[in-house]
Amino acid sequence: MKESSRPIGVAVLGMGNVGTEVVRILTEKAADLQARIGAPLELRGVAVRDLSKERKGVDRALLTDDPMALVQRDDVDLVVELLGGIKPARKLILAALEGGKSVVTANKALMAEHSGELSKAAEDHRVDLYFEAAVAGAIPVIRPLTQSLAGDSVNRVAGIVNGTTNFILSEMAESGAGYGKVLAEAGRLGYAEADPTADVEGYDAASKAAILASIAFHSRVTASEVHREGITGISAKDFDAAKKFDCTIKLLAICERIDVDGEQKISARVYPALVPLDHPLATVNGAFNAVAVEAENAGRLMFYGQGAGGAPTASAVLGDLVMAARNRVFHGRGPLESTYAGLPVASIDEVPTRYYVSMKVADVAGVLHQVSGEFAKRGISIAAVRQEGAGDDARLIVVTHRASDRAQSDTVAALEKMDSVLKVSSVLRLEGTND
Numbered sequence: 308m309k310e311s312s313r314p315i316g317v318a319v320l321g322m323g324n325v326g327t328e329v330v331r332i333l334t335e336k337a338a339d340l341q342a343r344i345g346a347p348l349e350l351r352g353v354a355v356r357d358l359s360k361e362r363k364g365v366d367r368a369l370l371t372d373d374p375m376a377l378v379q380r381d382d383v384d385l386v387v388e389l390l391g392g393i394k395p396a397r398k399l400i401l402a403a404l405e406g407g408k409s410v411v412t413a414n415k416a417l418m419a420e421h422s423g424e425l426s427k428a429a430e431d432h433r434v435d436l437y438f439e440a441a442v443a444g445a446i447p448v449i450r451p452l453t454q455s456l457a458g459d460s461v462n463r464v465a466g467i468v469n470g471t472t473n474f475i476l477s478e479m480a481e482s483g484a485g486y487g488k489v490l491a492e493a494g495r496l497g498y499a500e501a502d503p504t505a506d507v508e509g510y511d512a513a514s515k516a517a518i519l520a521s522i523a524f525h526s527r528v529t530a531s532e533v534h535r536e537g538i539t540g541i542s543a544k545d546f547d548a549a550k551k552f553d554c555t556i557k558l559l560a561i562c563e564r565i566d567v568d569g570e571q572k573i574s575a576r577v578y579p580a581l582v583p584l585d586h587p588l589a590t591v592n593g594a595f596n597a598v599a600v601e602a603e604n605a606g607r608l609m610f611y612g613q614g615a616g617g618a619p620t621a622s623a624v625l626g627d628l629v630m631a632a633r634n635r636v637f638h639g640r641g642p643l644e645s646t647y648a649g650l651p652v653a654s655i656d657e658v659p660t661r662y663y664v665s666m667k668v669a670d671v672a673g674v675l676h677q678v679s680g681e682f683a684k685r686g687i688s689i690a691a692v693r694q695e696g697a698g699d700d701a702r703l704i705v706v707t708h709r710a711s712d713r714a715q716s717d718t719v720a721a722l723e724k725m726d727s728v729l730k731v732s733s734v735l736r737l738e739g740t741n742d
């Protein structure tokens with residue numbers, strides 16, 4: 308390695324769950340980081356909202372409540388954005404890139420909507436924009452997709468990419484624990500977003516799916532193009548029913564190439580789904596995430612680890628920081644954004660899915676025939692039927708084979724109108740099967 312170069316000035320924006328851990332590691336591991344980079348990293352400042360708050364292990368003189376002034380300092384070479392949200396993060400990152408500073412961010416919400424603008428600024432100013440922490444926390448997924456698999460063709464990236472909802476669903480499956488209490492615990496443990504609606508309504512997973520789909524398929528997919536459903540409607544009853552089909556329930560993010568009438572499109576979708584208990588994703592519990600990648604030549608790859616939490620996320624941030632700093636020392640550049648394929652995003656209606664439909668029915672002869680008739684009318688074949696209870700508590704559960712999501716959802720709408728179907732109580736998709 309070449310002799311140590313001049314120090315590299317680092318600005319950290321935000322000292323919450325992740326920022327606190329990043330500053331701690333930067334301080335505690337300074338000597339190791341210097342040896343790995345070939346230059347010392349020097350913390351020039353940390354932008355916080357509340358200057359009066361006690362920040363253990365941080366020199367007060369480093370704190371500022373003016374992030375823009377910090378970003379624009381001449382002695383800052385690298386900016387680490389850990390504020391979250393679009394405003395003021397977008398402007399701060401743009402200012403950094405335009406000022407010739409490389410940026411490391413964990414901000415999936417921002418990257419999923421503004422990656423085009425930010426990547427162009429990085430390219431124009433010949434600096435790096437790294438965001439490994441933005442998807443699946445500590446797990447390396449961005450780097451494998453952009454670098455290790457750069458010579459392959461990825462067909463599918465799917466898995467569990469939100470720690471908070473996986474933590475909640477795991478607790479519900481395990482102990483039937485109440486939803487609100489578990490969500491509060493996820494916040495306390497530093498897994499949840501500042502506004503946890505982003506987690507439970509699937510927005511966070513949708514941002515991650517947009518980032519994964521864009522990189523995997525060399526196209527640009529934004530969060531608003533990802534079909535999104537959250538977990539707020541999932542109840543203990545759904546878990547009981549799932550168990551009867553040897554399944555559990557997971558919030559999945561699925562990005563795949565699909566063929567729609569001869570045209571290649573991207574499907575990017577997030578929803579809670581039944582997953583067979585013997586599927587690898589069924590055993591991913593707590594705040595752990597797992598991402599399976601299927602590539603033409605590599606075959607199936609599986610990435611597993613901590614998807615949320617201050618220290619695990621800080622690990623991914625530090626990895627990016629070391630890369631960006633090394634590039635400064637050795638005059639290199641990280642990979643550029645690649646969107647040459649420009650594949651369109653399919654509507655959820657066009658995607659082949661399997662449905663699980665649980666309904667309360669009138670306990671009269673012929674109901675099963677009528678219900679199965681509605682599926683048959685739309686060309687959907689039924690994989691399993693289960694009849695439960697009797698009288699006022701008669702229930703019918705249908706699991707279908709794969710058909711277009713449009714045909715499946717039209718069938719559910721028709722069932723809801725039938726006199727003999729008193730209530731469609733639950734509709735979930737089934738994933739992790741081959742049929």
Ligand SMILES: NC(=O)C1=CN([C@@H]2O[C@H](COP(=O)(O)OP(=O)(O)OC[C@H]3O[C@@H](n4cnc5c(N)ncnc54)[C@H](O)[C@@H]3O)[C@@H](O)[C@H]2O)C=CC1
Nearest residue numbers: 321322323324325354355356389390391413414615616620
């Ligand atoms: N917590 C986690 O497990 C993970 C978080 N992320 C992402 O990392 C980023 C940070 O997340 P957390 O640390 O969990 O959030 P957090 O809410 O704990 O921390 C954000 C900090 O930024 C500060 N802040 C916000 N606006 C500011 C401003 N204008 N000036 C100065 N300070 C400001 C807040 O006061 C807060 O302390 C977010 O983009 C999040 O989505 C990514 C992966 C995992």
Ligand SMILES: N[C@@H](CC=O)C(=O)O
Nearest residue numbers: 469470471498499500
């Ligand atoms: N809120 C997110 C944090 C990591 O991205 C999650 O729960 O996964």
Ligand code: NA
Nearest residue numbers: 439442444446
């Ligand atoms: Na990651």
